[in-house]
Amino acid sequence: MQAPKFSRRSFLKSGAVAAAAASLPGFSLPAAAAAAPIGTVCQTQHGPVQGIRQEGHLVWYGIPYGASTAGDARWTAPQDPAPWADAKDCTVPGAAAYQYSTCALGTEDCLNLDVYTTEKASKRPVIVYLHSGGNQIGSARELPGGFLAEQLGCVFVGLEYRLGLFGFNCLPAFCSGPEETGNFALLDMAKALDWVRDNIASFGGDPQNITVLGFAAGGRDGMALLASPLFVGRFQKAISISGGMTCADENTSAETLAAALAPLAVQDGKALTEATARRWLLTEDPAVRSWLCGVDAARLAPLMANAGLRMSVFPHLYADGITLPEGGYPAAQYSEIPTLLLTGADEFNAAARWDSWFSSEEAKRFSADELEAAKQFAATYGSALCRVFSTRGSAEVIAARSDAPLYLGQIEYGSSASKTQIPLLGSFQGIALPMLSGSNPYFGWADLSGAGYQAMAEQLRAYLKNFITSGDPNGKKLLSGSTRWQRWTPDSPALLVLDADADHAITRCAAQTETKESLLAAMEADSTLSPALKQAVIQNVLKGRFFD
Template sequence: MRKAQASAFLASASPTASDALVRPVTLATDALALEGEARDGVVAYLGIPYARPPVGAWRWRAPRPLPAGETVRNLGRFGPDCAQPYLPAMGEQNVEPASTSEDCLYLNVWAPADAGERAYPVMVWLHGGGFRIGGSSLPLYNGDVLAREGVVVVTLNYRLGRLGFLAHPAWQEDGDSAGNFGLLDQCEALRFVRRHIGAFGGDPDNVTLFGESAGGSSVLYLMASPRARDLFDRAIVQSGAIDLPEFDRARMAGIAEAFAANAGLATPDAAGLRALPLETVLGTGPQDKTDTMPFIDGDVVPCGLYEAFAQGRVAPVPLLIGGTDHEAGFFPPGFSLRVIDAMGPARWRQAQAFLDPEQSDYARAARLATDLFVTLGTRRVARAHAANGHATYRYEFAYVPPGARGDALGAVHTDDIPYVFGNALPAGAGATAEALRRRWVAFARSGQPTADGQRPWPAYWPDDETLLHVTDDGERLGPEPGRARLDFLASLDSLQIN
């Protein structure tokens, strides 16, 4: 067992749950000297560096641990989110360009105010954004409400886009053949948490890794990575079993070489690439969204995700996994409608047997797009993890707040995030959010997602595929919806949506 570090909280007075005022708090240990703020029973420490800045000659290298023996000090505000392009189509998922930087390896901690007196479960959040955009500064990820449920909450930044996932052969010049830098950043942050979270009142032996979309995919990659399997104890994946291309190193090297050529480097070496202006890195040449995602490198990502889960080559930790019932609604209509062309006339006609004939072509295509984008992968991961003997819990989030129901087809991709964090909740959604949040916290505490007074949520097993359905009428337990439809789609091996 890891020993929690002794900590000293110095404040003018201990904050209570009724405090409306913000009070300064100091956390001092042999390794940390942090300034935080206490409000309403929660203390927040923002902008804590967890690795050295990956800038200059350290761009496109594995993250470097902080110097041994050096006292860690925080910014007292959110650190810069990782440098990224601004993508108008992503709306509120974007962060302000002025608040981004290559110097971005920071994390934030929210802890119950009495955390120095006991050890709380720890929940470490990985943000989404397609591995290209996003950051821990987004108000949606504020950990205040979640921490009040009795957990220590950690959010963090990791390198994105070309800065996070570029596999140029030049890296081998200096003995570094990496390329999945964003995943390595996540690993370094988790090592920091294991080492220091006891000072915040967190239990370093009870760390739950959770994330949504690309953040959920990251959780799965870290479950399968030899670099990370001992860095966390439970896993929650929200809409993260996504249809990803998973290129190999050779394919990614070709993409990186094309980028270097577009940047004007005829014979690029590591030094030349690292000297490129940031605006060139972010904006040179065409960039498909699949060009900057995790890839199979034989090390950080040893093999394809589904292969790793099927073979049981993943962290044997309890897993809670699910998605929303209308994931595709997050994207423009063309995302769904292209399924019709991708299937071709014959297979589209076959699919009609599993769809509502009263719905529009868009609604029926969106049903299939949701399945192909997230639901099929979710089922595949859950089945494999359960079949290998590991506790697995599966859910479907289908709740639409009263004011948004109308013609809504369901809950879209990212819709469940406010319910987990308790931020930016729509009117009338408080009870649903509280119930879901309590389940997430119960899972972090014990590995079972059932809090006191809640209906028991049974584990998901191959011979009893029971899901928790979060609906407009409350929670219910039931079988896989549309199982025959999913089986049909699973038989179409060549069909992809992302």
């Protein structure tokens, strides 16, 4: 039996009705009794769940918010999971969404979430976390939420959702109707946010104070949620770390997907040639859906796995006029949602230095000194473009369509301008995560255990605690030694800079003068490389990245 299709109207209606109901006099969502501590068994709308006590907090792993998306349910809107009566064991981390890194792993029964809270939580601010990985790999458990639940006084929810081709497929056979979309991962996020709204009070959270926090790909997803009419009323604040605004043209994306899938269609006898297969895959023939829903997930997962942070290889977040406006972000109607945008100063350093082009036959024509200069060129301008892309570029688009409060920040720690430098990597992408988890997943990259880094981390967490509580990172009172985080406007493009020496945090507000235009002009004028090498680096290392 064919699974129900997505109805834009039904999703929009459910979010709008909930938001409208919450504003009615006398309306209140169910809340846990303030006097009773939260236990390890909590009730959800689908059934009770058994969690586990850890140091200082409680956690429930893998609570289902949707049914399996395998088989005929692949590339359909998420549906409710089957209800259960006995307490579901949610004490052990489950499998991530199906994906491919060095091999295929995970599960298509991935619509689940982790909840971290504390025993005395009641009407706490809620953080919903979207993870990194290019929307192709990864898991919410890259940022365990227990530390933030304790430090920020919040309830932390980590989401799993469909990734790669399973999460984004805009072939006509799957989204030819006027209310059908290929952005299935966004539908999963909407479903999860509805679960949070309906259930989080049982875990001590406030369903009317939800902040979406995304890192890298999750940060870009968070920006998509801001621009999407699907998410109006579903959350109240947004934090995007290393994010930025990206979307893809639906028609061009369908052609890219068809080209990637065509060899499988030939292998399975659906066409004699790849050209014929591509044409067939771009039709609304129901046989396309039937065939693809039956293909082994392990054969689909590796497709486009070599995206290298390039939308051209793995197009996703389609501007389809349903979940995202046809005109992309400039055409969106943004709600008055307070938004905080944070970046590292050197987020492209690692990608630049270890890009595969530098070991290619073309690169071997240049000397070692020339290639070292080329890596520095790519790191310098790539990182600068990342900074603008993640912060000012997004803020300018939102500010043109909304008066929402905007706060922009940059972590300088580790960069060449920092009081504490990290060789080669600088202020790399991900340098903020240890500040949010209390541990260092990058122990092989840099020692982040020093007193200065920890003091900077404490300051960032204080800003975030104020922000998720009130929408203002300054709150009623700043942590001692902190700089007031000025609101960003087009006329006053303020940027909070976070740094530290060996022992102390250093924060300051600065005017963000960089723009994409100024950086491209500087690249054009840069004479550190020969014209031939500069052109090769731009074409092979910089061009086509998310920030391009």
